[in-house]
Amino acid sequence: MNIIRIIKVPDIATIINALLGVSAIFMAILGNVTLALIMILMSCIADGLDGYLALHLESSQIGKYLDSLADAISFGVAPAIIIFTIYGPEYRLLIVSVLLFYITCGILRLARFDTKQSKIPDFEGVPITASAVMLSSYLLMSPQYVHPYILIFLLVLLSLLMITTYPYPKLRGTRLLLPISVIFGLVIISAAISHDYAPMFAALLFLLMALYLESPIMQIPRKYYRD
Template sequence: MMFKTLRVPDLVTLGNALFGMMAIFSACSGHTDLAFIFILFAAIADGMDGFLARRLPNSAIGEYLDSLADAISFGVAPAAALYFIYGYSHPYIMAIGACFYLFCGIIRLARFNTKQKTIPDFEGLPITASAVVIASYLLMADRYVQFYGVIAIMLLLSFLMVSEYPYPKLRGLKSMAFVAIVFILPIASYIVLPAYLPIFSTAMFLLLLLYLESPIMRIPRKYYED
């Protein structure tokens, strides 16, 4: 059976896909905040499977499994969630924007798997980061979340995903620990202190904006490694 070939990193990758499906189910049920929290959970699982894959034995299908899970959690899930939120009022614009985002995300994943890597960084914005930008924006206070702001962010992220801008990979333990805290705070606040969710989501969104413009600012790679 194929299940016998799976390794620990693959199980975490399947957890990523599971969180993505839960995000879709939540959005479909009208629990949109929960949908974006599940996307954050999926992003944590995506980071964990990469961390484990560098330290534990891998299966032959691990790399392909990861891309399929990412397509669900960071491509389909945010696109579907946004359509469930805005499709009733702007069905055509939202459908076009969501599909365009999904297409660019899939193209980004396909390029990542097939193109020979010539730089140590990501080429183009990772689809995981794109989905987290959307999730953090939608979890902010309602007065800051506007339909055309969502469309503008989706178009920007779509362009950055298929661009050739270099985006640094997080390698250092300090950087990864900091990012883990940034992710855990909105998740924990959603569960324990919902009133603080917009605050932590806003902080996450602003930090992600710094990452989005890192190719322009030419932030040294050492910053992400330390």
């Protein structure tokens, strides 16, 4: 099987997702945490794009597996390495243990998703992409609001929610996608050009993701996410 010939347009977006995740790791190692977090958010956009293209264009045989590999890199390993570069020297064993737990739960979440034979209306557990968005937006907030123990709590919470069976809606409705997309763009642009407004936009994105995190408890109608 010629791997190049079977690649379709959605797969290109998936590969971009993975490359952005790897680039985020490189930036974190070089000490540019802000740029690394921006690349995580850009990976999320690429992930959403490959999902959209897969719905409207021809998908390849390897698309589903390629997507999970890219997500594991960009939303599992990359955020963990970024966080380790910030807090690893001080918290060592604690932060390493929590980050390994996060990666493990993320991989399990992706593996479970790949085993689903039929399309389901909701996700089982929080998507790993949403977890990465929440972590990235939190780290981009003003320093006075970012505390290592809050971050550790958030990591444990997201890890557990990823492996639960709580139903989380697939974000397809313009009513929610539009404001999230706008805030995504504002966070990326402001963080890349000027840090003055980035924390504010990051806080807005974090609050939106917090609402999504609570959706199974709040019983928000699925129509809101899809219309």
